Amino acid sequence: xxxxxxxxxxxxxxxxxxxxxxxxxxxxxxxxxxxxxxxxxxxxxxxxxxxxxxxxxxxxxxxxxxxxxxxxxxxxxxxxxxxxxxxxxxxxxxxxxxxxxxxxxxxxxxxxxxxxxxxxxxxxxxxxxxxxxxxxxxxxxxxxxxxxxxxxxxxxxxxxxxxxxxxxxxxxxxxxxxxxxxxxxxxxxxxxxxxxxxxxxxxxxxxxxxxxxxxxxxxxxxxxxxxxxxxxxxxxxxxxxxxxxxxxxxxxxxxxxxxxxxxxxxxxxxxx
Amino acid sequence: xxxxxxxxxxxxxxxxxxxxxxxxxxxxxxxxxxxxxxxxxxxxxxxxxxxxxxxxxxxxxxxxxxxxxxxxxxxxxxxxxxxxxxxxxxxxxxxxxxxxxxxxxxxxxxxxxxxxxxxxxxxxxxxxxxxxxxxxxxxxxxxxxxxxxxxxxxxxxxxxxxxxxxxxxxxxxxxxxxxxxxxxxxxxxxxxxxxxxxxxxxxxxxxxxxxxxxxxxxxxxxxxxxxxxxxxxxxxxxxxxxxxxxxxxxxxxxxxxxxxxxxxxxxxxxxx
Numbered sequence: 001x002x003x004x005x006x007x008x009x010x011x012x013x014x015x016x017x018x019x020x021x022x023x024x025x026x027x028x029x030x031x032x033x034x035x036x037x038x039x040x041x042x043x044x045x046x047x048x049x050x051x052x053x054x055x056x057x058x059x060x061x062x063x064x065x066x067x068x069x070x071x072x073x074x075x076x077x078x079x080x081x082x083x084x085x086x087x088x089x090x091x092x093x094x095x096x097x098x099x100x101x102x103x104x105x106x107x108x109x110x111x112x113x114x115x116x117x118x119x120x121x122x123x124x125x126x127x128x129x130x131x132x133x134x135x136x137x138x139x140x141x142x143x144x145x146x147x148x149x150x151x152x153x154x155x156x157x158x159x160x161x162x163x164x165x166x167x168x169x170x171x172x173x174x175x176x177x178x179x180x181x182x183x184x185x186x187x188x189x190x191x192x193x194x195x196x197x198x199x200x201x202x203x204x205x206x207x208x209x210x211x212x213x214x215x216x217x218x219x220x221x222x223x224x225x226x227x228x229x230x231x232x233x234x235x236x237x238x239x240x241x242x243x244x245x246x247x248x249x250x251x252x253x254x255x256x257x258x259x260x261x262x263x264x265x266x267x268x269x270x271x272x
Numbered sequence: 273x274x275x276x277x278x279x280x281x282x283x284x285x286x287x288x289x290x291x292x293x294x295x296x297x298x299x300x301x302x303x304x305x306x307x308x309x310x311x312x313x314x315x316x317x318x319x320x321x322x323x324x325x326x327x328x329x330x331x332x333x334x335x336x337x338x339x340x341x342x343x344x345x346x347x348x349x350x351x352x353x354x355x356x357x358x359x360x361x362x363x364x365x366x367x368x369x370x371x372x373x374x375x376x377x378x379x380x381x382x383x384x385x386x387x388x389x390x391x392x393x394x395x396x397x398x399x400x401x402x403x404x405x406x407x408x409x410x411x412x413x414x415x416x417x418x419x420x421x422x423x424x425x426x427x428x429x430x431x432x433x434x435x436x437x438x439x440x441x442x443x444x445x446x447x448x449x450x451x452x453x454x455x456x457x458x459x460x461x462x463x464x465x466x467x468x469x470x471x472x473x474x475x476x477x478x479x480x481x482x483x484x485x486x487x488x489x490x491x492x493x494x495x496x497x498x499x500x501x502x503x504x505x506x507x508x509x510x511x512x513x514x515x516x517x518x519x520x521x522x523x524x525x526x527x528x529x530x531x532x533x534x535x536x537x538x539x540x541x542x543x544x
């Protein structure tokens with residue numbers, strides 16, 4: 001395999017830094033190729049703005065999608081973005097690793113998505129017709145590849161469980177899993193989540209490390225989340241509503257968009 | 273009222289820029305005080321890093337929550353962050369306005385949250401005991417105030433409906449509504465969402481503008497989303513699971529955490 005790991009933590013000596021090194025070592029031991037985009041180390045620029053689009057006339061109004069599409073087609077995107085496109089096309093597996101800040105990714109990683117996922121590359125791909133609404137949600141530039149999140153939280157696993165106050169972790173991650181990764185074509189693996197990482201002792205750390213090694217060893221064989229393909233017949237076009245006869249009668253919201261829930265194992269039976 | 277509007281679009285001549293000006297004008301006509309944080313115009317720094325924490329020794333490991341809490345307590349946060357704290361404490365109503373990029377806020381606005389929502393200010397507030405798990409989710413520094421999102425999307429309203437492929441808009445916004453705004457104490461108003469904004473004609477624009485004016489006129493009287501208070505008795509402590517007897521039997525996930533769904537009006541009955 002060829003793996004791109006995008007890493008978004010400001011401190012190399014952090015738990016995240018240690019987990020990154022463990023993942024890379026395990027992958028290399030398995031004979032896989034690894035590239036790393038270390039966003040803080042690379043001083044990644046987070047903000048989409050007009051300096052991203054050299055071909056835009058100085059007095060022209062910036063329309064982001066249009067400028068992105070024109071720059072992509074004309075090969076005039078900035079070098080940092082083009083380098084990420086090369087890595088994404090090289091890799092058959094993408095890992096995004098980050099601490100869960102305010103129930104999403106750190107700004108620097110969101111800025112990697114906002115800038116790298118260009119129009120014509122990650123969206124605005126493919127033809128629109130009565131049976132096909134663009135190449136997205138299971139089709140697109142990155143189809144045939146796999147993606148997975150490696151996430152750490154300060155909060156307790158129980159607080160992210162089915163009835164936990166934060167909301168279920170798989171629902172909190174849906175905008176990333178489905179909206180950012182499945183959208184341009186990735187098959188999305190269940191996430192690796194390490195909870196309550198500010199209070200890990202040595203035994204707790206080794207447990208997390210071993211779970212991560214296991215996930216790295218099974219990257220190629222782990223079953224992805226069973227999201228429904230947009231153009232596979234399950235959705236009405238153009239409203240893109242799930243057909244009325246589909247979906248578990250009890251399912252609502254995000255759960256409708258996979259054929260089985262199954263993205264997360266049940267919460268371990270244990271005391272706090 | 274005193275309103276802080278945080279604006280996150282790179283182009284002042286955009287639809288977002290026009291809507292911002294309309295909102296401000298309507299609020300001023302109503303006699304309200306308005307401050308604006310225009311993140312792109314102010315060249316807001318998006319990334320949490322060690323330069324945010326002047327008191328951190330150069331060779332010390334950066335632990336973000338700890339450094340944030342120490343800097344907040346010692347009044348050594350950076351001037352840009354302290355200025356935002358002042359504005360948040362001044363305002364009784366917060367509006368976050370942004371285009372919906374990759375099913376969340378632009379990086380620059382996430383960076384405003386990551387940096388401004390300091391430990392001791394927006395999290396890590398209050399005492400922990402058997403009946404009280406910190407001042408959060410309905411309690412905290414910003415309790416007694418209201419907050420609301422103003423969001424634009426390129427996608428169709430149908431695609432964000434209950435069975436739409438993107439997932440329901442109220443679920444997609446839950447990590448922001450509940451996890452970012454309700455968490456430090458805000459009462460969260462139903463969002464203002466303008467869909468398919470890349471294809472608005474003059475009549476369509478005036479319709480959106482009028483809806484926004486109406487929302488600005490009713491900021492003080494609109495009923496907030498009925499999220500459950502963490503320390504109000506609905507959750508078990510310390511697992512913070514919703515008590516087994518609570519919640520609509522058919523409800524799952526995010527819907528459990530408000531006493532009525534009701535955060536969004538039904539989809540208008542119309543053709544596409």
